[in-house]
Amino acid sequence: MKKVLVCRWGAFGDCIITTPVIRKLKQDGWEIYYATNERGGQILKLNPHITKFFETKTDSIKDMDKYLGDIKKEYKIDEVVNLSESIEVDLSLHPRSPRYMYSKQERFEMCNINFYEHTFTKFPFLDMSMITDESMIPDLMRPELFFSEEELKEAQSYMKPDKFNIMIGMAGSGNNKAWPWTELLCGSILNEMKEHVHIITVGDVKCKLIEPVEPKYITNLADKTSMRVSCAMTKFADLLISPDTGLLHASGCYDTPKIGMIGHNTIENITKYFSNDYSLQSDPELATCAPCFRMIYDMPLQCPQCDETGAAWCMQYGIKPELVFEQVKKVYVKSQNRS
Amino acid sequence: MLNPKIEAEIVKNKVCINLTRCPVCDSFSTYAHYMKDAKTKLESLWHQCHCGTIWQKDKAKNKYGQEYFNNNNDSHIKVTDCLNYCAKLYLPIIEEMMYGRKVLHVGYMNDCQKNLFVDMGWVFKSLDLENKKADIVDNIETYKCDTKYNLIWMPMILECLEKPKETLLRIKDMLAEDGIIFIETPDTNFLSIRSPSGFVHWKKEHNNLMWRKEKLVEYLEQIGFKVSMARNNYEHRFMFVDTVHIIAQKKFF
DSSP states (O other), X not given: OOEEXXXXXXXXXXXXXXXXXHHHHHHTXXXXXXXXXXXXXXXXXXXXXXXXXXXXXXXXXXXXXXXXXXXXXXXXXSEEEEOTTHHHHHTSBOTTSGGGGSOHXXXXXXXXXXXXXXXXXXXXXXXXXXXXSGXXXXXXXXXXXXXXXXXHHHXXXXXXXXXXXXXXXXXXXXXXXOOTTHHHHHHHHHHHHTTTXXXXXXXXXGGGGGOOOOTXXXXXXXXXXXXXXHHHHXXXXXXXXXXXXXXXXXXXXXXXXXXXXXXXXXXXXXXXXXXXXXXXXXXXXXXXXXXXXXXOSOXXXXXXXXXXXXXXXXXXXXXXXXXXXXXXXXXXXXXXXXX | OOOHHHHHHHXXXXXXXXXXXXXXXXXXXXXXXXXXOTTTOOEEEEEEOTTSOEEESSOOOOOOHHHHHHHHOOOOHHHXXXXXXXXXXXXXXXXXXXXXXXXXXXXXXXXXXXXHHHHTTOEEEEHHHHHTXXXXXXXXXXXXXXXXXXXXXXXXXXXXXXXXXXXXXXXXXXXXXXXXXXXXXXXXXXXXXXXXXXXXXXXXXXXXXXXXXXXXXXXXXXXXXXXXXXXXXXXXXXXXXXXXXXXXXXXXX
16 A cells, blocks of 8 residues: 655644545545644644554644654655645745735736645645546535534534524734624624624634624634534534635535635635535735735734724625625525425 | 853954955955854955954855856745845836846846846846856956947856956946946844854855945945835745845936
């Protein structure tokens, strides 16, 4: 059996993006070794396709070539594919890359490519002869996550079976991904369908500051559940609303309806192949900088910001709360018709 | 952490710092940098003048040959992007400044750079690519120029020349009446911004003389150029950092 070492140091979403290719490698008969950081380890835990993990505490390795070379030698690996920065460099442009400064049109032409598809291009030795029809691609590109019984049980316990459970992801790995209208959206939802919905907010510790509070109708779980449980919840929720985060990618594993709010990237990049996708991308008429396809490390320096909320222009003005609410209603009505 | 006392002792035993004259302004100088490359362990002695010029005591070899070109003809997308970025950024400005489109490229390059110029409509000639050797001094100083160029593009080459002042004068003669020279070269101003050990251009085998931006601009103005742009660069979008980018046009009216 041939052996492949896949490496990905990145955020939660970055590692989820690699899961379809891992599945395909396994189908093709490869034995898979995976080197990643702590966050990657969390995401890929229990993945049955992976033979062995190499997990590091840090997000980067000083001498990557030596580290990978040593693993290759020890385990007699046939192929090494380093996916670290594969998307950050090729499709989301780093400020140090000349492409960061290219015109918006040029950036669009270079970067408006699906992340999942792009990851497959890094494995030229994959056997793609079975993919004869375009309709097979969404299944090929579907990410996957594996959970323990306890995790699934905990995730399910936060849902109210008699209600329409709306899960809201509050923020992503970058500050530029924060959408400032969550409270307004929750207000609109509760105004119109208070008796039928249950809202669950999730996020990291900072999100506790911005969670809308309405104990009877909203369950605040920011910093209360692990990332894995939050990801598992996307399986049971009736709708997920989230900016471009790991949570949105996790929801891509399931048929759960999802509204991704995509600012600096596009739907083509992220949710193109997701089922029941109601995502919205920042309107370039309202936020002319979007989509920028840029990696944002220092938001005040790199992004036009709203003076009042501090949110990035593309999220503040490009994705209107009314439009998101319309999508919520659309999903809700559809689910009611089905039931 | 360096121990200045120990370092001074090593220098004392190894080198003798003589009174020298600056090749650019002809002043006397006794100030020197004694450097050791952490990777190659090569030791080098550089003199510095108060005008900012830094020159090496030993002459750089600057002989690369075919092997160098083969090793450096890297077509990786990141390298290609960085190499091309200067041209992509500055050519539109230069094109606005004059009508001619004959360019002479001096210095290391690979095919992707040539393609960029050609794609933008330039009639392209490269000294080093055609000779397949980066023996810059031979190339530029013995080059028989049978035509006048509208643009002479010199990325990271001025610092390799043995007699840069003379070469710049010769290059001026090779330019058309409204011709432009583009120079990318290390800027010694960055020595005081970082620290001597943080400055990345102590290349014993490649570099002979490095200018301070202001002095280079002054010299170009003195020999008949109008400097339209002299910009410090510390951005990694370009192939080289701690450099100055200069666009200078011959004074034609």
